[in-house]
Amino acid sequence: MNAVELLEPTKLWRASEVLTQPSPVPAAPGVYGWYFEQAPDPRLPRNQLLYVGMAPRRMTVRASKQNLRSRVRYHYRGNAEGSTLRLTLGCLLGLELRRVGSGKRLTFGLVGERELTAWMAEYARVCWMQHDEPWAAESELIAQLDLPLNLDQNRHHTFYPYLRNLRSSARARARSLPVGS
Structure with missing residues (x-):
């Protein structure tokens, strides 16, 4: 698979560009990759591909309406x-x-989600490539690349145990707290 659009992108897109109308992100199936000008953790590199995702998810019961544009x-x-x-x-x-x-839903609440949105607008950059079978492309990329922020299919990564435990602890703590807003 040729993933040059993710590994050597000609452009990394900011939130302000992606969220415009019309959006430059195609309403098509594919794989997207995330880079960060400031790493979300000091152990992670800056300006390097750290996470890949796909749209739509492979679904056997019903067709997904997700595409690159909606997901990004x-x-x-x-x-x-x-x-x-x-x-x-x-x-x-x-x-x-x-x-x-x-x-039943877990989020960072109104304030936390706003903070995260602002952080992503400042530091997160995305690129994408269209692909007819994004689930296959994503699996191949996770198997071949150093993607510390992917958990699914990525147990071999050295960052996996830390990230899995961090997310698990956050969920457990959230379930012990009263429902917020």
């Missing part, structure tokens, strides 16, 4: 419940995960 835009402005990238970044940045709404 969600990561920039959504919440930790719907974005494993946001969950990971928020935990690494020390934001407090909380139960919200009915108490």
